[in-house]
Amino acid sequence: MIFSEITLGHYLALSSLLFVIGLAGVILRRSLLIIMMSLELLLNAANLALVAVGRFQGIPDAQVAVFFVITVAAAEVALGLAILVAIFRIKKTTAADQLAGLRF
Amino acid sequence: MTAWFCPEVLLVLSGVGLILLDALAPHGLRKGVSFLALVLSISVLGWTIWSSGQPLPDSWKNLFLADGITVVFKPFFVLCLVGVSLVSMRYKLGTEESVRAEFMALPFFATAGLCLLAGARDFLAIFVALELVSISLYLLAAFHRTKPASLEAGMKLLVMGGLSTGFLVMGIAWLYASSGTTEFSRILLQQAGKPASPALLLAAGLILTGLGFKVAAVPFHAWAPDVYEGAPMPTTTFLAVASKAAGFVLLIRIFGLGALALESVAEVFRPILLTMGIATVTLGTLAALPQRNLKRLLAYSGIAHAGYMLLALGTLGEAGMGTVVGYLWAYLLATLPVLIFLNEVERIHQSSDVRHLEGLGRRDPGVALGVTLCFLSMAGLPPLLGFSAKLSVLTTLWSAGEIPGLIVGSIMAVIGLGFYLVPIRAMYWEREADVIPAVRFPSFLVWVLLLAGFLNLILGLQPTPIIRLVERSLAPSLVASPKLNP
Numbered sequence: 001m002i003f004s005e006i007t008l009g010h011y012l013a014l015s016s017l018l019f020v021i022g023l024a025g026v027i028l029r030r031s032l033l034i035i036m037m038s039l040e041l042l043l044n045a046a047n048l049a050l051v052a053v054g055r056f057q058g059i060p061d062a063q064v065a066v067f068f069v070i071t072v073a074a075a076e077v078a079l080g081l082a083i084l085v086a087i088f089r090i091k092k093t094t095a096a097d098q099l100a101g102l103r104f
Numbered sequence: 105m106t107a108w109f110c111p112e113v114l115l116v117l118s119g120v121g122l123i124l125l126d127a128l129a130p131h132g133l134r135k136g137v138s139f140l141a142l143v144l145s146i147s148v149l150g151w152t153i154w155s156s157g158q159p160l161p162d163s164w165k166n167l168f169l170a171d172g173i174t175v176v177f178k179p180f181f182v183l184c185l186v187g188v189s190l191v192s193m194r195y196k197l198g199t200e201e202s203v204r205a206e207f208m209a210l211p212f213f214a215t216a217g218l219c220l221l222a223g224a225r226d227f228l229a230i231f232v233a234l235e236l237v238s239i240s241l242y243l244l245a246a247f248h249r250t251k252p253a254s255l256e257a258g259m260k261l262l263v264m265g266g267l268s269t270g271f272l273v274m275g276i277a278w279l280y281a282s283s284g285t286t287e288f289s290r291i292l293l294q295q296a297g298k299p300a301s302p303a304l305l306l307a308a309g310l311i312l313t314g315l316g317f318k319v320a321a322v323p324f325h326a327w328a329p330d331v332y333e334g335a336p337m338p339t340t341t342f343l344a345v346a347s348k349a350a351g352f353v354l355l356i357r358i359f360g361l362g363a364l365a366l367e368s369v370a371e372v373f374r375p376i377l378l379t380m381g382i383a384t385v386t387l388g389t390l391a392a393l394p395q396r397n398l399k400r401l402l403a404y405s406g407i408a409h410a411g412y413m414l415l416a417l418g419t420l421g422e423a424g425m426g427t428v429v430g431y432l433w434a435y436l437l438a439t440l441p442v443l444i445f446l447n448e449v450e451r452i453h454q455s456s457d458v459r460h461l462e463g464l465g466r467r468d469p470g471v472a473l474g475v476t477l478c479f480l481s482m483a484g485l486p487p488l489l490g491f492s493a494k495l496s497v498l499t500t501l502w503s504a505g506e507i508p509g510l511i512v513g514s515i516m517a518v519i520g521l522g523f524y525l526v527p528i529r530a531m532y533w534e535r536e537a538d539v540i541p542a543v544r545f546p547s548f549l550v551w552v553l554l555l556a557g558f559l560n561l562i563l564g565l566q567p568t569p570i571i572r573l574v575e576r577s578l579a580p581s582l583v584a585s586p587k588l589n590p
Contacts, residue, residue: 068232
């Protein structure tokens with residue numbers, strides 16, 4: 001049975017899956033809000049991998065790294081939401097297609 | 105050296121000082137905040153050059169190192185800051201004028217991040233330093249919060265930057281999985297002599313993708329023209345010069361020096377880097393040809409330059425790394441003056457379309473001469489500095505036997521002349537189409553631009569100082585250090 005014991009491989013596979021979902025979200029979704037959620041998913045996929053590697057290979061450093069990533073992600077999303085609010089005030093929408101003023 | 109006197113700490117203190125000054129000082133003093141920022145950046149530049157080569161404080165040594173690359177690139181980044189401060193000083197903020205102190209202070213924080221980046225020896229330090237730069241830049245790009253173009257630029261930069269961060273962090277996670285550490289020399293030590301493991305290759309691939317966004321390499325380049333055009337001019341300056349250089353410093357450290365130690369990894373990444381280089385040069389050059397907005401033109405020209413540097417780096421040898429170091433200096437000395445000039449054009453005309461340059465050769469011959477020399481240097485015309493830089497890329501490719509890269513690089517260098525001549529033609533050959541407001545450049549800027557133009561000429565004729573820098577950055581002890589003996 002492949003599920004008899006959960007190994008590092010399972011965690012890394014899940015993390016890769018989350019990463020791909022996040023990447024697809026950034027590329028395919030139209031709403032800026034959901035694009036930002038997908039960016040968070042990317043970072044959290046990496047966090048899962050870090051925690052799992054830290055646990056299974058006995059490297060506490062990897063788990064400490066997660067705190068750095070969480071902090072940075074929080075700063076990034078705070079800034080992103082601030083920009084989003086400013087965009088919404090002007091455009092009354094958060095659709096990414098409406099952000100096409102800069103074209104050749 | 106005590107930690108208080110490191111350039112990074114001085115930069116952060118200066119930034120905090122500028123913000124505090126704005127909050128606490130009487131109104132009269134606040135007007136001087138731009139000038140103060142310029143003076144502070146120049147003093148930090150002086151200190152950085154004077155104190156370069158000093159050992160780091162002991163408490164930093166686990167995460168940072170001082171070597172040839174930091175000696176050469178910390179002054180590089182602080183010089184960029186001086187340029188950005190000069191541009192910011194002359195930049196009109198409009199409705200955001202009341203928060204000018206923040207606009208002047210944020211580049212200081214970003215530069216502190218860049219200086220840390222130059223000396224980082226651990227991927228976690230690289231990550232935190234890179235984010236210090238990126239987050240400051242998102243804020244600077246979206247600084248005009250009532251202008252749609254600026255907000256759009258900020259949002260695009262944020263999404264692309266976030267994506268790049270995602271790849272980088274995932275790469276770091278896989279580095280832990282493959283090597284159990286993120287300290288650079290320990291990874292090399294641990295992997296030396298082994299066949300490259302798939303996990304390590306995946307990690308390197310993810311990190312390369314993350315850095316590809318930073319240097320705007322094809323296929324991760326799409327954000328650059330939009331962000332350059334929409335962002336305020338000082339932000340564009342920072343992105344075009346400092347941010348791109350930071351990406352290459354990391355590429356040199358991770359891939360250049362890493363490949364010297366791990367031949368098995370180098371085998372895999374050499375064709376990838378070279379292919380990216382060829383695609384980047386081609387796309388940057390061809391897409392720049394029809395551009396008439398100078399900010400977009402510079403964005404594509406920056407992409408093309410990144411392609412040349414990737415080609416040189418892609419040979420993954422000592423010569424290639426040295427070429428990239430020299431090329432970055434040549435790129436800085438030619439691009440920074442052009443951006444300072446564009447800022448003035450935008451200040452007068454509210455746009456950076458090439459037709460605003462028409463007749464400049466007659467109106468302001470000094471400025472036109474300086475800027476023409478810089479553009480020609482970017483184009484790589486002999487005997488200017490840019491020519492030596494491009495030539496060294498091509499000779500590196502020749503001696504490494506990378507013929508496809510050599511052929512594409514030479515062809516694109518010739519085609520590239522076409523778009524660099526667009527602004528020059530406008531300055532000297534076009535008649536003035538519309539009534540141009542009789543605004544003249546301030547005389548100190550005329551001198552700055554002329555000086556910069558002639559610097560490109562003199563260094564092109566006599567490139568010894570640049571060669572010294574290259575030699576300094578790749579001092580033998582440094583290049584040997586990754587080949588660690590346990």
